[in-house]
Amino acid sequence: MTSDAPKRLSRGEAKARTRELLLEAAASTFARKGFHGASVEAIAEAAGFSIGALYANFSGKEQLFLELLSSRASRHVLAAEEILHGDATVGDPGDALGRFLVDLADKDTDFSLLQAEFWLYAARNPAVLDTFAERMREPRDLLARLVEEGRHEREAPPGAASPPSSAVATVVLALFQGLVRQRRIDQDSVPPELFGQALRWLFAGLDEETHQRRERS
Known part of the structure; x- marks a missing residue:
């Protein structure tokens, strides 16, 4: 005989679920009201918890936003990894990355x-x-x-190029973010193929x- 009663969550599972619901509520509240317009009270209410429950999991709305931003950036990097390591029949990975940026x-x-x-x-605080x-070091490290990995695939030994991989990652992130913003200002100036081409320029220079x-050695 089986029971239809819901499974009781462990303390750790309950805490993780609470954090997940608070983050979901924070995302929707920030989207509606902006960062400054959102309050911890509104976020807690949207999640169905007390303010005390929110502060038991997060130090405030700054931490909530940073959690959302960091996890979002990491998802973008992982999506880029899937594009780079995906099915070769889809075409040039650089073009696929460009479409990802445009989207x-x-x-x-x-x-x-x-x-x-x-x-x-943040710049003022x-x-x-x-x-x-x-918080943003995690997606940069990814x-x-x-x-x-790309250096190994091109048979370039680690450290062979003058900048370390972390520095190159910083440049790629800045390039991506800058092109996203520029396309929102002027779509014609950032066609779909530009990001992939810019990456080729960058890595051709490194090579x-x-x-x-x-x-010289």
């Missing part, structure tokens, strides 16, 4: 405004800015791993530098 720029505008709003807020930088260093 993000053209369809996902609300969060971009939130990012800009939070960036200004050094303590928040430090936490911001720390991207640095992809860069390192040439590696070649020159080998010849």
Whole structure:
């Protein structure tokens, strides 16, 4: 005989579920009201919890937003990894990455405004800015791993090019974010193929530098 009673969550599972619901509520509340317009009270109410429950899991709305931003950036890097390691029949990975950028720029505008709003807020609050930088290291480290794998695939030994993979990852992230913003300002200036082409320019330069260093050694 089986029981239809719902499975009782462990304490750890319940805490994880609470955090998940609070993050979902924060995402929808930020989207409706903006970062400054959203309050911890509104987020807690939208999630169906007390303010005390929110503060038991997050230090405030800054941490909630940073959790959302970091996990979002990491998902984008993982999506890029799938594109790079995906089915070869889909065509040039650079072109696929360009379409990914265009799709993000053209369809996902609300969060971009939130990012800009939070960036200004963090820039004026050094303590928040430090936490911001720390949280964004995770997606950068993921991207640095992809860069390192790409060097191996091109038979370039680690450290052969002058900048470390973490520095290259920083440049790629800045390039991606900058092109997304530029396309939102002027779509014609950032056609779908530009991001893939820009990556080819970047890595061709790195490969040439590696070649020159080998010849000098």
